[in-house]
Amino acid sequence: xxxxxxxxxxxxxxxxxxxxxxxxxxxxxxxxxxxxxxxxxxxxxxxxxxxxxxxxxxxxxxxxxxxxxxxxxxxxxxxxxxxxxxxxxxxxxxxxxxxxxxxxxxxxxxxxxxxxxxxxxxxxxxxxxxxxxxxxxxxxxxxxxxxxxxxxxxxxxxxxxxxxxxxxxxxxxxxxxxxxxxxxxxxxxxxxxxxxxxxxxx
Numbered sequence: 653x654x655x656x657x658x659x660x661x662x663x664x665x666x667x668x669x670x671x672x673x674x675x676x677x678x679x680x681x682x683x684x685x686x687x688x689x690x691x692x693x694x695x696x697x698x699x700x701x702x703x704x705x706x707x708x709x710x711x712x713x714x715x716x717x718x719x720x721x722x723x724x725x726x727x728x729x730x731x732x733x734x735x736x737x738x739x740x741x742x743x744x745x746x747x748x749x750x751x752x753x754x755x756x757x758x759x760x761x762x763x764x765x766x767x768x769x770x771x772x773x774x775x776x777x778x779x780x781x782x783x784x785x786x787x788x789x790x791x792x793x794x795x796x797x798x799x800x801x802x803x804x805x806x807x808x809x810x811x812x813x814x815x816x817x818x819x820x821x822x823x824x825x826x827x828x829x830x831x832x833x834x835x836x837x838x839x840x841x842x843x844x845x846x847x848x849x850x851x852x853x854x
Contacts, residue, residue, distance in 0.1 A: 657773045658731065660814035665710070665732040684843050688766070688795060689717065691842035695793060695850045696762070699723050705760040705785060707751040707778065708768025712739035718764075719743045729754055752777035759787045766795040766848075770817040779832035786853055792834060795848045796820045802845035825849055 692714075700722035706715050709728035718726050719741050729747045730736045736746040747754065751765070752774060763782050769775045782792055797803045799819035810817050820828075825847070826836050834851040841847050 661771055662731060664813050664815060666734045684846070685713065687843040688846055688848065691840040691846070691848045692766070692793060692795075694840050695838060695848060696791075698762075702762055703727070703760060704762045704764060705729070705756075705758075705782075706764040706766070707782060708765060708771070709739070709744075710735050710767070712736075712741065712744060714764055714766055715739060715744045716741055727756065727758070727760070752781055754781065756785060758785065759790075760785055761787060761790050763790060763792040765792060769794065769796050770819070771815070775818070775828055776832055779828065779834060783833045783853065788853055790853055791837070792851050793848060794825070794851065795842075795846060796825065798841070798845045798847050799824070800845055806845055820847070822847065830854075 699718060701724045703724050704718050704726045706726055706728045709715050709730045710732070712728060715726040715728045716739070723743070726744045727747060728736060728739060728744050729749050729751055731748070731750055733748040736748050739746050751768060752772060763786065765778065765782065769778060772778055779792075786792070797806050797817065797819050799821045803819045807817050807819060822839065829836055829849075829851050833854050835854050837850045837852050839847055839849040
């Protein structure tokens with residue numbers, strides 16, 4: 653049965669999938685992406701021969717980056733079939749699944765959740781499921797939009813597409829992590845309205 657909550661979200665990303673990578677190369681979006689990527693690199697320096705899990709992979713921006721930096725394999729999960737189908741790297745295992753309820757018979761030391769949580773019905777379910785696929789030393793990297801003026805502009809942008817997103821304060825992120833068995837280890841603010849956090853298992 654189709655979930656009405658995700659109807660507009662699924663339609664939006666399925667329509668955008670074909671040109672999503674090209675859009676990321678435009679001046680404005682590339683500035684945002686580069687800022688996010690630089691922030692991410694401040695939080696991790698281990699890539700070679702590692703296996704990563706990416707939740708909400710989209711068209712594979714981070715998955716491709718990880719492979720370029722020497723990752724052995726990336727499991728890329730996204731609700732949008734067209735998004736994951738647009739990933740061409742053979743070292744990326746493409747999975748058209750929901751981040752809140754997928755089940756893999758694997759544990760991952762490194763999990764990415766970059767730009768997903770603002771779009772989901774239950775952030776708790778996503779992070780609890782991530783924990784289920786973690787080991788005692790796992791780290792998760794989460795990118796979300798901040799609750800500030802520019803974040804509100806970003807929220808309005810999506811509202812025009814019939815999508816209501818969630819904005820986050822640092823305190824709100826810490827509380828969310830605490831409720832789901834993670835704790836904040838480090839964070840970095842990126843561009844005008846983003847924040848990337850690195851969290852560990854409690």
